[in-house]
Every structure is written in structure tokens, then in C-alpha cells.
């Protein structure tokens with residue numbers, strides 16, 4: 001198969017979808033790998049390293065998209081890339097289609113085979129390709145939140161850990177999955193007071209044990225949210241309904257009750273965000289805006305700011321799936337690997353993931369029914 005690795009064009013996105021060792025695995029298995037020039041430079045990989053691993057370096061991204069049978073990316077194709085998608089091409093990347101229905105329609109029109117990292121699902125409903133990025137974003141959410149709370153960044157001038165005689169910051173984390181737990185670990189390490197909410201009581205029990213009772217755990221509902229949002233210095237949104245649009249849990253009325261200079265970091269912005277007053281995505285270069293006196297941060301590619309770490313963490317878990325799709329072709333790969341089949345979002349014009357189909361308001365067709373036709 002011919003595999004293409006374009007350079008990411010999202011603002012401040014410096015990750016790359018394959019590292020030289022992954023390219024070598026693919027070329028040694030008889031595949032051609034086309035890498036756009038400088039695609040890896042932001043993550044510290046030169047064209048020469050890719051060349052030595054067997055890649056062909058393409059000067060033109062357009063020519064690469066035209067020739068590749070499978071495009072492997074990090075972030076979703078942006079409008080400038082829509083016309084590059086080829087009929088029937090396999091696209092493997094983070095897609096987050098619930099937040100970009102326009103892209104969902106393009107992928108359907110192009111009859112692409114669109115596989116989303118974030119819905120590839122393992123045993124016990126785990127999301128093994130999302131998990132390492134969530135581990136990074138969770139750590140970053142607290143780290144960035146601590147910085148934004150400083151008055152120079154517009155925050156209320158509160159030090160996360162406080163000092164003897166002065167209380168620490170109150171960090172409220174909504175969603176106790178991978179982002180929530182990793183954000184909690186860093187916040188506790190900094191000495192903050194953490195309240196974490198989830199709708200899964202078993203999960204809350206696990207988190208309570210994990211942190212040896214050093215956090216406040218709460219069942220998430222509108223009643224408890226109204227109360228905790230008021231006292232948060234730093235509020236972190238970390239909810240996920242896999243494939244679906246993030247539920248709007250924090251209303252504008254709740255935000256109005258927050259303390260001046262409090263900070264909201266909505267990590268779930270990639271799925272549309274959980275905070276009503278977040279009406280736009282922000283970037284690493286211009287990460288915040290203020291509304292009702294509260295700083296809002298809504299960067300959908302947080303790991304993009306630590307591209308070296310994030311590229312290794314991502315490709316550690318993605319490369320095996322790239323190899324499987326290349327070796328078997330998508331039909332056999334989906335048939336033989338349920339995890340990969342769960343990643344299929346749009347195939348030959350059909351929406352084959354039920355939560356994604358619902359989120360973008362399209363009819364759902366089971367994947368096996370679509371595959372029988374081809």
C-alpha cells in the first residue's frame with residue numbers, strides 16, 4: 001500500500017503521525033511511505049532520518065495526497081485539505097466529527113474510509129489511542145491552569161498550593177476519566193484542593209481510593225455542578241461520551257457565579273466542549289479570552305505544544321494499526337480486528353459509528369452491511 005504522511009497544518013500543531021522507526025516497519029513490510037518535507041521537523045525528526053528509514057520525501061503535499069492510498073495524520077483535515085481527499089482513500093487520524101459536521105459530510109461525499117483514533121475501542125470500553133493524549137492533556141490542564149491563575153495572565157492571583165496560613169487553590173474537575181485523573185495527580189502534587197465529579201459511582205470510588213481520600217469526590221448533576229462551579233479557582237472540563245458531542249454541563253448562568261479571574265480549561269473542546277460560554281476554539285498562540293470576568297481556555301490540540309513527547313506517545317499506539325490496515329487492507333482489517341472496526345466512522349458515504357451518526361444528524365448503517373456491498 002502507499003501511505004502518505006502530510007505535514008500538519010493546524011495552527012501550532014507540531015506533531016507528526018509516523019516516526020522514522022514506524023516508517024521502517026512499513027517499508028520493510030513492502031509498503032511505500034511518502035512523507036511531506038519537514039513534516040517531522042517540529043517533533044525533532046529530519047527528512048534525512050525519514051529517508052534513511054525508507055521514506056520518499058515529497059515536496060508537494062498535494063501530490064502526496066493524490067498518490068497515497070492511505071493518509072495517516074494527527075489532526076482532522078482542515079477546510080484547506082478537503083479538496084485533497086481522494087475518492088475511496090483511507091484517512092486515519094483524530095477526527096472528532098461531532099464537533100465538525102462539515103468534515104463528516106465531506107468524508108461521506110468523497111466516499112472515504114475514515115477511521116478515527118478516538119473511537120478505536122479496546123476491552124472494557126477503553127480508548128487506547130486517545131488515552132496517551134489524554135494523559136498529556138490532563139497534566140497540561142493543571143500546569144497551564146496554574147500559570148493562568150497568575151495575575152500577569154489575567155487570573156485571580158492565586159498560588160496553586162497556597163502557603164502556610166493561606167489556603168490553596170480550589171481545582172474542580174468535571175469528568176474522572178484519563179484527563180480527570182491525570183489533572184488531579186498534578187494538582188495534588190502542587191498542593192491544590194481538588195473536587196472531582198463523575199456520573200459513574202464506581203469510577204468515583206476508584207478515584208477516591210487512588211488518591212487515598214485526599215480529594216473530594218462528587219456525583220455529577222446540575223445541582224452539584226451549580227455549587228462547585230461557584231467556588232472553583234480552576235475549572236477543568238474532562239467529560240467524554242465516546243463519538244458524541246460533549247454535553248453542555250456548565251451553563252452561562254453558572255459561569256456568571258464564578259469568582260473574577262477564575263480560569264476554565266475545557267479539555268473536552270475537541271468534542272465541542274462542556275461549557276456554554278465557550279463559543280470558539282482557541283490556539284496555543286492565543287489561548288484565552290475573558291467572558292463574565294472568567295478566563296476561558298479552549299485549545300483542541302493541547303498535546304501539539306509538546307510535540308516530541310506527544311508524537312512518541314501517539315505513534316507508540318497508532319503504528320500497529322497503520323501496519324495492520326496496510327498489510328490486510330481495510331476490509332480484512334475491520335473484519336479481523338474489532339478494535340479497529342470501532343474506529344470506522346464514515347465508510348463509502350455511510351455513517352458506521354452510531355454515536356457519530358447521531359451527533360452529526362445522519363442515518364447510521366452497521367459497518368458489516370456496508371462492507372458486504374464492496
Ligand SMILES: NC(=O)C1=CN([C@@H]2O[C@H](COP(=O)(O)OP(=O)(O)OC[C@H]3O[C@@H](n4cnc5c(N)ncnc54)[C@H](O)[C@@H]3O)[C@@H](O)[C@H]2O)C=CC1
Pocket residue numbers: 118130131133134135137174175176177178179180197198199200203220221238239240241246247249266267268269270271299300301302303
Ligand atoms: N483538548 C485536547 O487537546 C485534548 C482533549 N481530549 C479530550 O478530553 C476529553 C476527556 O477525555 P478522557 O479523559 O480520555 O475520557 P474518558 O472516557 O477517560 O473520561 C471521561 C469521563 O467523563 C465521565 N462523564 C460522562 N458524563 C459525565 C457527566 N455528565 N458529568 C461528569 N462526568 C461525566 C465518564 O464517566 C468518564 O469517566 C475528551 O473529549 C477527549 O477527546 C483529550 C486529549 C487532548
Ligand SMILES: CC(=O)C(=O)O
Pocket residue numbers: 094130133134270300301302303304
Ligand atoms: C485528542 C486530541 O484531540 C489531540 O491529541 O489533539
